[in-house]
Amino acid sequence: MVRSLIEKLPEAAQAYLAHGKLDEVECVISDLAGVARGKAMPGSKFAKQSHFYLPNSVFLQTITGDWTNIPGMAYTEPDMVLTPDLSTATAAPWTADWTLQVIHDVNDQEGTPVPTAPRNVLKRVVALFEEKGLSPIVAPEMEFYLVAPNTDPAKAVEPPMGRSGRRAAARQAYSLSAVDEYGPVIDDIYDFAEAQGFEIDGIMQEGGAGQIELNMRHGDPVRLADEIFFFKRLIREAALRHNCYATFMAKPIQDEPGSAMHIHHSVVETATGRNIFTDETGQDSVAFRHFIGGLQRHVPSIIALIAPYVNSYRRYVPDFAAPINLEWGHDNRTTGLRVPVSGIASRRVENRLAGMDCNPYLAIAGSLACGWLGMKEALDPAPEFEGDAYNSNEGIPRTFGEALPLFAEATEVHEVLGEEFCRIYSAVKETEYSEFLQVISPWEREHLLLNV
Structure with a gap:
C-alpha cells in the first residue's frame, strides 16, 4: 500500500x-x-x-x-x-x-x-477567471526577520547574534556580508526548500536588522499560496536549528521597517498563454488599466485580509519602506501599486500593501478579487502618479478598527469571496480586536499611570 x-x-x-x-x-x-x-x-x-x-x-x-x-x-x-x-x-x-x-x-x-476554508476561497476566485478562459498568475515576495530567542512577551524583540559575535545591523539592504552573518540559517533554508521541491528565485538582505527577503517564481495562485504556507514553517524550523526565531510579524521591532508580502499579478489567456495586460502595440492594455482600477477602488475593503492584525498597521509608516497609498506608477516604489520594469510577456502590477503576517490564501484571493472586479466593472485607474507618492493622500485605513467595518460592508467583494466566508471572517476578527482592546500596553503605563 x-x-x-x-x-x-x-x-x-x-x-x-x-x-x-x-x-x-x-x-x-x-x-x-x-x-x-x-x-x-x-x-x-x-x-x-x-x-x-x-x-x-x-x-x-x-x-x-x-x-x-x-x-x-x-x-x-x-x-x-x-x-x-x-x-x-x-x-x-x-x-x-x-x-x-x-x-x-x-x-x-x-x-x-x-466556504470558510481559506484554500477554497482562493480556488473560488481563481475559478472566476477560468470561466472566462483566463489564468491569473502571481509571484509573491516574502519578507521576514530572524530575531534573538524571545520567551518573554513583555521584552522587546532584538536582532539575532551573527557569526561575528555582534547583533545583526540595520540599514544594510542588499549587503551580502549582512546575509553571511546568519549564513547557516540561509543554508538550511536552501537545503530544506530543495528537499521539498520548492524553487527559490533569490534571497537578499532587506533594510531591517536581521530582515530577509525571499523571492519566489511566478505561477498558479493556489500552488504559490501552498508554497508560502509551507515556507513559513520551513523557515521557522531552519531558524530554530541555530538558536534564533524567524518571525513573520508585520512589525516585530520598533523603529525598523515592517515585513511585506508583495504580490505581483498578471493574467494570461489559458489557451494561448498571451498576457492580456499587454495590447497589440506592446503597451499597457485596457484590461491592465481596469485591473489597476479595481485595486484602487476595492483594496481598502480588503485591507482587513492583507493586514489582519493590530500590529499590521504599524508597518504603514511614511518613508519607511512601506506604501501608505493607492497610487500606481511605473518603477516607483513609493506607490502602493507598482508596475515593475518588465518585457511584453511579463507585464504585471505589484500590490505592495500586504503584510507578511497575512494568510497567503486570503491575501492573494483578496487582491485578485479587487483586480477581477476592476475588469468586470471596467474601472479606470486614477492618472499615473509621478514623483514621491508618500506625499499623496493615503487612501487606506490606518488602524484595524477602521479596516474591519470597510470589509464588513463590502458587498461587491463578498460576492466574489463568498458571503459565508466574509461573515465568519468578520466575526473572528472582531473577536480578536475586542480581546486586544482589553490589553493595557507598557506605553500606557509609562506615560499615563502617574501623569494624567
Missing part, C-alpha cells in the same frame, strides 16, 4: 523517500490565520485511508486560541471531510524520521467545498 502511494507523489517527495521508509504523514489544512491544523498518522495508516475528519469550528478560532460566538449559528461542530491533495505532498526534512506533509481539500459531508 505504501509503495503504491509513493508512486503517486510529486517527484521531489519520491526522491526524498528514496533514502528512507515513510514513517509519518502530517495531514494539514490552513485555518483563517494561516496556522497549520490537522493530525499526524503513521505512513502505513495514511496509505490505507481516503480521508479523515475535523470539526468545522477550526475556522471559528482566533489567533489567541479562543472561539468566536456567531449569533444564529448552532454550535454542533459537524465534521468536515478532509481529502488529501497528493500533488501538495512534500518532505518535512527537519524531523528525526521520514515525514511527509500533505495539504487536504476541505468539503462538507455532501462533497461541497467548505
Whole structure:
C-alpha cells in the first residue's frame, strides 16, 4: 500500500523517500490565520485511508486560541471531510524520521467545498477567471526577520547574534556580508526548500536588522499560496536549528521597517498563454488599466485580509519602506501599486500593501478579487502618479478598527469571496480586536499611570 502511494507523489517527495521508509504523514489544512491544523498518522495508516475528519469550528478560532460566538449559528461542530491533495505532498526534512506533509481539500459531508476554508476561497476566485478562459498568475515576495530567542512577551524583540559575535545591523539592504552573518540559517533554508521541491528565485538582505527577503517564481495562485504556507514553517524550523526565531510579524521591532508580502499579478489567456495586460502595440492594455482600477477602488475593503492584525498597521509608516497609498506608477516604489520594469510577456502590477503576517490564501484571493472586479466593472485607474507618492493622500485605513467595518460592508467583494466566508471572517476578527482592546500596553503605563 505504501509503495503504491509513493508512486503517486510529486517527484521531489519520491526522491526524498528514496533514502528512507515513510514513517509519518502530517495531514494539514490552513485555518483563517494561516496556522497549520490537522493530525499526524503513521505512513502505513495514511496509505490505507481516503480521508479523515475535523470539526468545522477550526475556522471559528482566533489567533489567541479562543472561539468566536456567531449569533444564529448552532454550535454542533459537524465534521468536515478532509481529502488529501497528493500533488501538495512534500518532505518535512527537519524531523528525526521520514515525514511527509500533505495539504487536504476541505468539503462538507455532501462533497461541497467548505466556504470558510481559506484554500477554497482562493480556488473560488481563481475559478472566476477560468470561466472566462483566463489564468491569473502571481509571484509573491516574502519578507521576514530572524530575531534573538524571545520567551518573554513583555521584552522587546532584538536582532539575532551573527557569526561575528555582534547583533545583526540595520540599514544594510542588499549587503551580502549582512546575509553571511546568519549564513547557516540561509543554508538550511536552501537545503530544506530543495528537499521539498520548492524553487527559490533569490534571497537578499532587506533594510531591517536581521530582515530577509525571499523571492519566489511566478505561477498558479493556489500552488504559490501552498508554497508560502509551507515556507513559513520551513523557515521557522531552519531558524530554530541555530538558536534564533524567524518571525513573520508585520512589525516585530520598533523603529525598523515592517515585513511585506508583495504580490505581483498578471493574467494570461489559458489557451494561448498571451498576457492580456499587454495590447497589440506592446503597451499597457485596457484590461491592465481596469485591473489597476479595481485595486484602487476595492483594496481598502480588503485591507482587513492583507493586514489582519493590530500590529499590521504599524508597518504603514511614511518613508519607511512601506506604501501608505493607492497610487500606481511605473518603477516607483513609493506607490502602493507598482508596475515593475518588465518585457511584453511579463507585464504585471505589484500590490505592495500586504503584510507578511497575512494568510497567503486570503491575501492573494483578496487582491485578485479587487483586480477581477476592476475588469468586470471596467474601472479606470486614477492618472499615473509621478514623483514621491508618500506625499499623496493615503487612501487606506490606518488602524484595524477602521479596516474591519470597510470589509464588513463590502458587498461587491463578498460576492466574489463568498458571503459565508466574509461573515465568519468578520466575526473572528472582531473577536480578536475586542480581546486586544482589553490589553493595557507598557506605553500606557509609562506615560499615563502617574501623569494624567
